[in-house]
Amino acid sequence: MNQDKAAILKGTLDMLILKIVALGPIHGYAISQRIQQISRDHFQLQQGSLYPALHRLENRDWLEAEWRDTDTGREAKFYKLTKKGRKHLETEMESWDRTAQAVALILRTAP
């Protein structure tokens, strides 16, 4: 495994998951695949640690889950964003943008 890959920033995993789920109902394995793809393998994610995060988000009513058949006809647990979750994602993204811009500004202007 590539040692350069950064561990996912603490607290950002939740946001990533919410963002991915916001695209439509999706099961845990697909989420992990999506994170790997979108981040173009920049992040290293121990797949096992995804699930506690999913359960935590579900417990907070940001996600809701439902058992459904996949394309291949197998039963899997699909997660979907709730209204509350969408709202939370929006505020999180705004604050993330602000933080990111601020950080970028500092990095650019600093000598």
Added chain:
Amino acid sequence: MNWPSRWSRKRNRESQLDSELRFHIEQRTEELIADGVEASEARRRAMIEFGGIESAKEECREARGTYFVEGVVQDIRYGVRTLRKSPAFAAGAILTLALGIGTSTGLFSIADAVLINPLPYTHPDRLVAIYARTKISRRFPVSYPNFLDWARENKAFSAMAAFRSGQFVLTGTGVPEHVRVEMVSAEFLPLLGVAPVIGRQFTPEEDRLGGKPVALISNGFWKQKFGGAPNVVGKSLTLNDEVYTIAGVVPAGFRYWSGNFRRNVDLYVPIGQLDNPLFRDRSAEMETDAVGRLRPGVTLAQAQAEMDAIATHLAEQHPNADKGIGITLVPLRQDIVGNIQPILLLVLAAAGFVLLIACANVANLLLARSAGRAKEFAVRAAVGAGRGRVFRQLLTENVILSVASSAVGLGFAACGTRAALSFLPETLPRASEVHFDGHVLFFTVAACLACAVVFGFAPAMKTARADIHEVLKKAGRGSSGTRHHTQRVFVAVEMALAVVLLAGAGVMIRSLARLWSVNPGFDPHRVLTFVVSSPQPLGSTPSKVRAAERQIRLQLGAVPGIEAASLVGSLPIQGRSLLSFWMAGEPKPATGAQMKTAIFYLVQPDYFKVMRIPLMRGRLLASEDNARSPQVVVIDQQFAREYFGRQNPIGRKIHLYIIGASPEIVGVVGHVKQWGLASDSQSPVQAQMYFPISQMPDNLTGGGSVWEAVARTRGSSMSAVVAIRRHLARLDTQLAAYDFQSMDAILSDSLAERRFAMMLLSVFSGFAVLLACVGIYGVTSHVVGERTHEIGIRVALGAQRGDVLRTVIRDGIFMAGIGIVAGICGALAFTRLLSSLLFQIAPTDPATYSAVTVILATVALLASYIPARRATRVDPVVALRQE
């Protein structure tokens, strides 16, 4: 949502979690296979990428936060399974703890009933026992005329009642039968808040001379004599040849303990009807006690101030009788349990010690066990159990242990309490109220949880904190030095507690042994005491009464198996009959209070022979001393020493107050310990005199148709009972003899409180020594077991058996030694609490302490010798191959 569906959903959730994760792994495996990876390799890689499945599951559960209940249930199941896998450990721990919990629960149930539960009356905190205060005692019975004045003149009490015990013979129902009667004021039951279950209370008119004879009957008497028939009110009973009408039935649970009130009362009659010259004499007391209810808002101090004023007033009005007579008020609760309270608290503390020792022992067992289980927990931690989770699991196991122990302990307590109570039938007030109620169960639950924490915390912390890698590397072989250290501390603490208990029991035993060897001044062996009474006066004239009394004596003396017998006014140890007197030749003191006082025995000539009281000078009373001959009295050595010094008392005359006789002293006999083996020498009145029944003045012969009697038997004292009854019936079918008791029993009852404390302390210290012994044995064995390898090497390198033996024993003795030293310091402090129970022995008695030290050192030596022996038999080859 109802429970079953919530439950099923939760179970479902667990399987959902399972399939969700499985889906992930399978999906990944399939992908890898599709990429051309070989099947088993694909699965392996999928698992590795995923990471720890169990720990992910655990984290998911925790993320939910709703798994606590399932966790607990799981823990309990797991705990029970683990304990069942090691039945020896479980049984040992449960029995040990049950012993501790049982003893303390049992003792607590006694203390709870006696000390904590309020008295079973209405507003018991306002009830006050009322006594006369004389130079002899702070709590002296009151004369009835004084009582009437106290009751009339005070404003502090809403009601006051007097009571005294009476001896009545019930006739008209076949064989004359003795019934236990309490004479009580009409106010007595209403004041306590006790109402008859059927019928009515006494009226004030009935509580006076000339009132209509009425009686209240006890529930037991009602059931026994009337089969509990509801129409009992209005029926009549013949008591002492007088017809009493039944007014009502007293509730079954009614009990009263203060003063001379007796147990198992059959009947209650109004005290105000008692027509006896002594009872009506202001300067005499007829063992009458009193109780009062304070008005709301009146404090004890206010009441005391008012009663003091009344006493002063009465002393001015009746200087002859009341000079120097004060009034003592004691809260009823204190009056009833004040004496037993320190003893109960003491044994309760001792029981607590046993519990602590048991906890220490179980903690040690757990520590020893945790060594064996270190690997198990390390594995659990490695597959994802958090440290908190392991800790919780261990605590759950401990709670299971202590709950099981509590259940067994409650059983022990139930049996043990009965046994303990049987040691003190007479001295413990409220013993009949001892039962297992909510308080007791609460105590047990609290004790149980406290135990789980006390014995479980340290081992659980140790185990849960163990370093996974270290433990796994050592593969369970390793012994942790700190664990042994903790175990040693526990053993030392146990030893110390055992020393304290053993020292306490030791000084109590020595003290009792001393008391038993005290010469009471008479020979109690083979002496039978009983009561003889007749429903009517023994004769119509004084001379006929005297003749009848003489007949009874002769008849009793003629019973086969009886050497000698005598009627007597009051018994040693039990009775308290005092009489004032003054010396002939001195002016009669103005008031009774200024006279001298001595213990007064009314006896028949053979009394000295029965009791084997030795004659010192002069002569004893003889059958020739009768109503026509000069009045005579025999005094004891104490009397002679106190009032005649070195002069010869023989031939001197004294004047007896109240009785109005002026007998001449004809003999001096040995002193009898009237006030008990321990306390006689502290009593303010010790001088004794013996006056013949046959010389009682005419006006006082009518009163006594009830006598105590003593008889010296040839065989065992109780064997003569039937023959005595037969002989008395031959004389007069109306005579009843009852309350048979051996003098030995009376003497031993007088020590019942001490015996109670001694018995319990002995039993507890026995437990303590046993447990401490098991503790040392356990720890030493455990250490030997873990050091087998090391010992094997030593032996292989040429160590002698003696060396090995010494090393191991030294370890045990070291623990014990520290414990013993600490224990002796503790005992020096603890046994001081016993001082009031000790007789002629210091609480720091060196002999006892040496004995305790030797006993415990021996026990410790033996307990560590057995495992040490095992250590010497270690075969180096086997020991080394084991690893």
